[in-house]
Amino acid sequence: MALIKCKECGKEISDTANECVHCGCPLGKVKFYTSNNWTGIASRYIISNNNGQVLAKLKGGEEFEINIDEDTKFYVRCNTTLSRKKHEVVAYACKINKFLVEITFMGASTRVSEIN
Numbered sequence: 001m002a003l004i005k006c007k008e009c010g011k012e013i014s015d016t017a018n019e020c021v022h023c024g025c026p027l028g029k030v031k032f033y034t035s036n037n038w039t040g041i042a043s044r045y046i047i048s049n050n051n052g053q054v055l056a057k058l059k060g061g062e063e064f065e066i067n068i069d070e071d072t073k074f075y076v077r078c079n080t081t082l083s084r085k086k087h088e089v090v091a092y093a094c095k096i097n098k099f100l101v102e103i104t105f106m107g108a109s110t111r112v113s114e115i116n
């Protein structure tokens with residue numbers, strides 16, 4: 001758990017909270033779901049931030065969740081040898097953002113789609 005600043009009132013709050021305990025402003029939440037239809041040995045879904053820092057390495061069928069307090073860019077790629085395309089996604093503060101990460105054909109391409 002870490003402390004972050006509420007973007008509305010500027011006070012410190014836990015990054016695991018769903019809303020600011022001081023003013024009630026909802027915190028943005030980002031969830032990545034990975035498709036579970038690929039279990040190949042080389043398949044890992046890698047989620048990194050704007051600074052290139054790896055936030056999570058996921059296998060098929062896993063998920064990753066993080067709270068954000070401002071609009072944030074994420075980068076998603078799969079580390080198969082066939083596809084190293086980086087997908088950029090933007091998650092918005094004050095919104096629950098959900099993204100599905102899939103390998104579409106035998107590791108040949110990856111896809112990231114926003115889901116409801």
Ligand SMILES: [Zn+2]
Nearest residue numbers: 006009020023
């Ligand atoms: Zn607040």
